[in-house]
Amino acid sequence: MARGTRTNLATLAGVVGDNSPVDRPAVGGTPTNVPLSELAPNPRNPRDELGDLSDLVSITGTQLQPALVVTRDAYLRLYPEDETKIGLARWVVINGCRRLAAAENFGRPNLDIVVKDEVAKDRETLLAAAVIENVGRRDFDVIEEAKAVELLINECGTVEKAAMKLAKSKGWISQRRALLQLTPELQKALRKGELAIRTARSLAQVPPEEQVEVWNTERERQRQGAESDSVPTDDSREPAERVPVTAAKVTRTFRRLDADPAILAEALFEYLDDDGLRALLAALTNRT
Template sequence: MARGTRTNLATLAGVVGDNSPVDRPDNGIAATPASVPLSELAPNPRNPRDDLGDLADLVSITGTQLQPALVVTRAAYLRLYPEDENAIGLARWIVINGCRRLAAAANFGRPSLDIVVKDEVAADRITLLAAAVIENVGRRDFDVIEEAKAVDLMVVECKTVEKAALKLNKSKGWISQRRALLKLAPELQKAIRTGELAIRTARSLAQVPHAEQVDKWHSERQREDQADTSDQDSTPADRKSDRPAVTAAKVTRAFRRMEADPAILADALLEYLDEDGLHSLLEVLTSPRS
């Protein structure tokens, strides 16, 4: 693999795990991190993350690995997924948290990886999937559509939204809003991934019939472009006078209509405010109120 290139799990599985020469049985659970050859490791075939992204930010792993990878033994993994035996090859350990570290080690020439073995993570399928999903959810480099797919997998495995929310330590509203992104037309999912379509707009479009979503998005963009053009032609004083006054009560009513939970509000504020705005907001929230 070239330096600084994107890596997927299929490529990684061809570099480690499947090529392992190891044929000795697993010897239980390690109490402390240990360093093992990459040939004894395989990436989790059930990792909800298909694309491991650009590994350039992990090039330092050639010298220092700051955090060990969380793995389970081959036997523990195959008790849950016996059908994955070909996918993991002869590997002794399956990486549950740390697949990017494993890929970076293979990519940049590190021959071994520090690991900690916790077979309790493989107590059942839900626990194993939750461990993999929790590691990725919320990461800035995690594709939002992959995140939605991961959350959906969790709901399917748990059978209910309530149980999935509990396992992921998220609200039911957050779970539902993430899954709603999977209802978007492929063109809109691609636009989210490229940053052309904001998540808050995408959630609204997901409520529109599938066949009408793209047209509605284009219509909304045209209106925004026209509004921008009109705004540029007017003076600052004109723009201020045309806008209705924004009050705390109006904002509160809008939040109530959306049934927004704290995580969604935080996402919206991060998208809406610039750095100075966020600092001002933080000062207001932390200042004593009379």
């Protein structure tokens, strides 16, 4: 699933699997319209902040998809200590907390919901549902994503179980967790878009006390390289000839890495832009 897309209830069916209670609305689960006063946002929402809600201003007229909720009793069976946080609400919103906040912010008095207590069968499933909704969203930055993944691992007990819940590879899980090893300064830079994810993953392997210095050195090297590229070249010099990249060379590199398909797919997703991914998909389709 491409970063920046929104996960809806139909998409969850393909993401989580046929046997998960997170994946699709209950049979006959027709959306019900209820007052906002009867809804409480999930106290265990993995997001630090709900972000800018301006993209949801249209909710005052149209709600494109219902919020996924569980009943008060189902939620409190898992988290009885949260009773004061949900107040007198009849339902707790698991997927759709931003829609709830937007409705409150822009003056919509009610919200369409689908009640599905199967999502609250255990803490792992409830947290997985909340994490899945947010992973890959443009407004869910990678540090929030990494923290959410870490929460799920702690709840599940193992990386393997968390990876299965999210339908992600262990490599993807490890890459996200590594970002939590960055110093606060670098995490802030990553969230602001000043630090690329690819660079951040490399810096996470450096001892914390050396990370900022290594990053500053790398930025200075890149700055000097950019300046040298902008200097006019001597017409008498022949431009450096670019070494062609062949399929054989790339194949040899893949063999040296000994990476599984999931890791290769993740690497290509990080490396290619949208046009590149479409071209890659077309090329693969033509060879099958």
